[in-house]
Each structure stands twice: as C-alpha cells, then as structure tokens.
Amino acid sequence: MPLRLLKFGLAKKYPEPRMFRQPDRLKPSYDAVIIGAGGHGLAAAYYLARDHGITNVAVLEKGYLGGGNTGRNTTIIRSNYLTPSGVKFYDESVRLWQDLSQDFDLNIFYSTRGHFTLAHTDSSLRTMRWRAEVNKHLGVNSELVDPDQIHAACPQMDIDCGGHTPILGALYHAPGSIARHDAVAWGYGRGADQRGVEIHQQTEVLGIKVKSGQVTGVATSQGEIETTKLLCAVAGSTPKLLEMVGLRSPLVIHPLQAMVSEPMKPWLDQIIVSGSLHVYVSQSARGELVMGASLDPYELHSTRSTLDFTEGLAAHMLDLFPFLSHVKIVRQWAGMADMTPDFAPMMGKTAIEGFYLDSGWGTWGFKATPVCGKTMAATVAGDRNHELIQEFSLDRFSSYQLVGEKGAASVGH
Amino acid sequence: MKLMTCPVNGTRPISEFICGGELRPMPDPNQVDDETWADYVFHRNGAAGIKAEWWCHTPSNTWFVAERNTQIDQVLRTYLYGQEEQS
Numbered sequence: 001m002p003l004r005l006l007k008f009g010l011a012k013k014y015p016e017p018r019m020f021r022q023p024d025r026l027k028p029s030y031d032a033v034i035i036g037a038g039g040h041g042l043a044a045a046y047y048l049a050r051d052h053g054i055t056n057v058a059v060l061e062k063g064y065l066g067g068g069n070t071g072r073n074t075t076i077i078r079s080n081y082l083t084p085s086g087v088k089f090y091d092e093s094v095r096l097w098q099d100l101s102q103d104f105d106l107n108i109f110y111s112t113r114g115h116f117t118l119a120h121t122d123s124s125l126r127t128m129r130w131r132a133e134v135n136k137h138l139g140v141n142s143e144l145v146d147p148d149q150i151h152a153a154c155p156q157m158d159i160d161c162g163g164h165t166p167i168l169g170a171l172y173h174a175p176g177s178i179a180r181h182d183a184v185a186w187g188y189g190r191g192a193d194q195r196g197v198e199i200h201q202q203t204e205v206l207g208i209k210v211k212s213g214q215v216t217g218v219a220t221s222q223g224e225i226e227t228t229k230l231l232c233a234v235a236g237s238t239p240k241l242l243e244m245v246g247l248r249s250p251l252v253i254h255p256l257q258a259m260v261s262e263p264m265k266p267w268l269d270q271i272i273v274s275g276s277l278h279v280y281v282s283q284s285a286r287g288e289l290v291m292g293a294s295l296d297p298y299e300l301h302s303t304r305s306t307l308d309f310t311e312g313l314a315a316h317m318l319d320l321f322p323f324l325s326h327v328k329i330v331r332q333w334a335g336m337a338d339m340t341p342d343f344a345p346m347m348g349k350t351a352i353e354g355f356y357l358d359s360g361w362g363t364w365g366f367k368a369t370p371v372c373g374k375t376m377a378a379t380v381a382g383d384r385n386h387e388l389i390q391e392f393s394l395d396r397f398s399s400y401q402l403v404g405e406k407g408a409a410s411v412g413h
Numbered sequence: 414m415k416l417m418t419c420p421v422n423g424t425r426p427i428s429e430f431i432c433g434g435e436l437r438p439m440p441d442p443n444q445v446d447d448e449t450w451a452d453y454v455f456h457r458n459g460a461a462g463i464k465a466e467w468w469c470h471t472p473s474n475t476w477f478v479a480e481r482n483t484q485i486d487q488v489l490r491t492y493l494y495g496q497e498e499q500s
Contacts, residue, residue: 239459248452251459252434253483301461301484308428341455397455398448407424 011027020193031224037061038070041233043373044190052381055196062204066185096370129172204411215354236336259332263287276299344403417446
C-alpha cells in the first residue's frame with residue numbers, strides 16, 4: 001500500500017484511470033434509458049448490462065453521480081422489517097450487500113455492526129417482539145434483548161436516559177451494517193460503464209414522449225433521444241416526472257436531515273436507533289458520529305437544513321450519551337424523501353408501457369440499493385414485475401391493497 | 414420559514430403549528446365509485462409549487478389556510494377557511 005501511495009506522490013499525471021467515462025454527447029437512441037444516476041439507477045444499469053446483456057443504456061443525471069439521496073443518507077443496512085414481503089425483499093438486499101466489494105473489486109467499507117432498535121415504552125416493546133418473531137420465521141437474525149444485554153453490548157449508553165425515558169428493551173439485529181455510500185454509487189457506476197453503459201451527468205430530463213400509451217423518447221437539456229424503455233429512479237423529483245407522463249401517485253416530498261460530529265477514536269461499535277427519541281446513530285470508518293432524526297414535519301422541495309433539527313437531535317443524543325456534550329457538530333445536510341402513505345416503495349411497471357418506476361423510497365432507500373437494481377433490471381429486461389416487488393406496484397392504492405410497513409424507517413413516523 | 418402568521422393569533426414561531434396537508438375538495442362519498450374515492454384518499458399533488466394548505470395553530474387549535482410555495486418554503490398569505498376575500 002505505501003508503494004502505491006508513493007506512485008501517487010511521484011507521478012506527474014494522475015496514475016489511476018477514471019472511475020467512468022464522460023461521454024460528450026447523447027446517441028440518438030438507446031435500448032433503455034435510466035433517469036437518475038444515484039445508487040438505484042446505477043445498480044439497475046449495472047445488472048441490466050451484467051445479467052441481462054442490455055448494454056446500449058444511458059443513465060441521465062441532472063446533477064452529479066451519487067449526489068442525491070445516495071450521498072445524503074446515514075448508510076444503515078438491515079432487514080428487520082415487519083411485513084413478510086418487506087423482510088424477504090430487504091433480506092435479499094443484505095445478501096447482495098455482503099458480496100458487493102468482491103463484485104466491484106472496490107472496497108465499499110461494508111462493516112457489520114449489529115443494530116439495536118431501542119424500546120422506551122410497552123407498546124414499542126410489543127412491536128419489537130412482533131418484528132422479532134416475523135424475522136425469525138423468515139430466517140432473519142433478530143431477537144428481543146433486555147436492558148442488561150444492551151448495557152453489556154454498549155456500556156457507554158445511559159440505559160435510564162436521565163430518568164426521562166428509560167430503555168425497556170431492544171430489537172437486536174446482528175447483520176445490521178453500514179457502508180460507504182459514495183463507493184456504492186461509484187462501484188455500480190464503474191461496473192456499468194465498463195460494460196458499455198453511458199453515464200451522462202449534467203443532463204436534465206425536460207419531457208417524456210408518450211405515444212398511444214407507450215414511451216417513445218425523452219427530451220433532455222442535451223437534446224432528444226429515442227427509447228422504448230424508461231426507468232425513473234429519481235427519489236425527490238419523482239412527482240415532477242410523473243406529472244410529465246400524467247400519472248397520479250400518493251408521493252409527498254419531505255426533507256430528511258442528518259448531521260455528523262467531529263471525528264473521534266472508535267468507541268461506538270453498534271448502530272443505535274431509538275424511535276421514541278427520534279435518533280439513529282453509528283460511528284463511521286472516519287470516526288465521525290453519523291446521526292439522523294425524523295422527517296421534517298411538512299412538505300418541502302428543498303435541501304436546506306435547519307437549526308431546529310440540530311438542536312432537537314443533539315438534545316436527544318445527550319439523553320442517550322450524556323458524555324458527548326462537548327463534542328462539536330461539523331456538518332449537516334438534507335435530502336428530499338419521497339414518502340408513501342404505507343411506508344413501502346412503489347416499483348415496477350406502470351399504466352404506461354415502457355415506463356418503469358423505482359420510487360417511494362422515502363427514508364429507507366439506501367439499504368435496498370442492490371436489490372432494487374437487481375429486481376428493476378429484471379423488470380425492465382423482461383417487461384414483467386419481478387416476484388419480489390409484486391406487492392409494491394403503483395396501482396395498489398387504487399385497489400386499496402396497501403402494504404403497511406411499520407418497520408420502515410424506525411423514526412420516520 | 415421560521416414564522417407563520419395565524420389569522421387569529423398573529424405571527425408565531427413555526428414550532429406552534431402543524432401542517433394538515435393540501436386543501437382538496439372531497440367528492441361525495443355516496444356518489445363516487447371506488448376508484449375516484451381511492452384517488453381522493455391516497456393520491457396527492459406531489460410536485461413543487463404554490464399550494465393552499467391546512468395549517469393549525471396548536472395552542473389555540475385554530476385551523477386556517479396558508480398559501481405556500483413548497484419549492485422555497487415561503488408563505489404567501491394565510492386566512493381562515495371561507496374568508497379568502499378578506500385577507
């Protein structure tokens with residue numbers, strides 16, 4: 001490793017190749033077009049090229065690669081959900097995550113930490129028990145643990161929370177992990193690029209052409225392109241794109257904020273989540289505490305951040321970890337979360353032929369990146385909803401078949 | 414936006430208010446078919462823009478309407494329901 005580093009110091013030119021090409025213009029037509037070069041869009045491009053042999057693909061991105069919610073989340077990966085369809089889906093995702101570094105030949109810093117969802121009330125303890133049983137039934141490693149076990153695993157935490165909201169127990173999920181979010185986007189981007197997919201940054205979609213119920217092309221800020229398969233994976237911009245094709249959806253956009261502390265020596269191994277206190281926290285490979293809270297309380301299409309959020313989250317962090325009172329916050333930011341009323345995503349085919357949706361990922365999309373890519377690639381290639389996503393279709397609302405995923409973001413509701 | 418003007422109680426900090434979502438006309442539940450009703454119950458106008466929304470000043474439980482730009486978080490005006498002309 002030091003020798004490779006020396007190469008960087010002595011070389012006149014940057015000694016490593018770029019992660020992906022920057023094509024200078026769009027081709028007139030593609031077999032498939034993906035809108036949004038975030039983790040989900042790039043993963044779909046990667047699996048389309050690798051598993052389905054569809055390589056004449058363009059990924060369009062209005063900003064820069066991985067600059068949306070892929071780069072704005074708190075990188076927690078887990079599968080301890082509540083509904084059987086959710087558990088199966090996320091469990092497949094965790095399995096894919098574990099192989100990604102090998103798959104990409106790129107270290108994504110995947111780190112299995114163990115995930116505690118704290119219960120401060122009898123009712124949340126009851127939900128934890130329910131989730132643990134559903135998880136065990138489906139072969140997912142989850143169990144209910146008591147305060148002594150929590151203390152043994154994380155002795156730095158104040159189990160009484162200063163007497164306000166004592167911790168009564170927790171749902172412990174051993175496979176809970178974190179990963180480097182940028183590396184995930186770059187890994188998928190590079191893998192797709194190597195197989196012939198074109199990634200066009202700074203290319204905004206201005207309109208979608210639909211002829212007799214079938215997608216025929218896309219108008220972009222860099223010119224028009226023809227395609228019969230269009231995948232929309234744009235998180236907070238989904239309602240705007242749905243408006244272009246005249247589809248109705250229940251999505252409402254709320255900002256979700258997060259912040260990091262200054263770096264510290266490693267002391268927090270686990271991922272700690274408290275729904276009642278609206279806190280989730282883990283310590284990154286760089287030693288920063290990565291913290292998040294609940295959604296902002298009203299609709300907003302902006303990534304501004306607020307002092308209210310920092311103050312509120314810091315106060316709850318101190319309930320759990322009083323010794324952090326002198327630690328400084330160094331960054332805060334926000335992403336636009338596309339929320340559905342049942343906390344499950346909206347995926348798959350739509351009423352418009354060739355228009356595929358990967359949306360409604362609200363506050364729980366990062367952990368699903370690999371499985372979304374895989375299932376959406378299969379859906380686009382075969383023009384048939386993959387079996388893991390059949391319950392997540394957009395038309396479930398018109399037929400009153402909601403999913404009811406209360407295990408979703410832990411603190412988003 | 415850190416302040417909101419309640420038509421009854423005047424300008425107050427935003428933490429005293431909750432948002433009740435967009436103002437939408439309810440179809441007659443006895444007349445419409447299931448699909449129209451589902452559209453009313455679930456579907457929303459999720460794109461950014463200027464929207465009329467229900468807001469509530471929680472200490473006094475005053476519900477009113479606020480016209481807000483959801484792109485830049487700017488409140489254009491607030492009024493009690495049905496008293497739009499007087500605002």
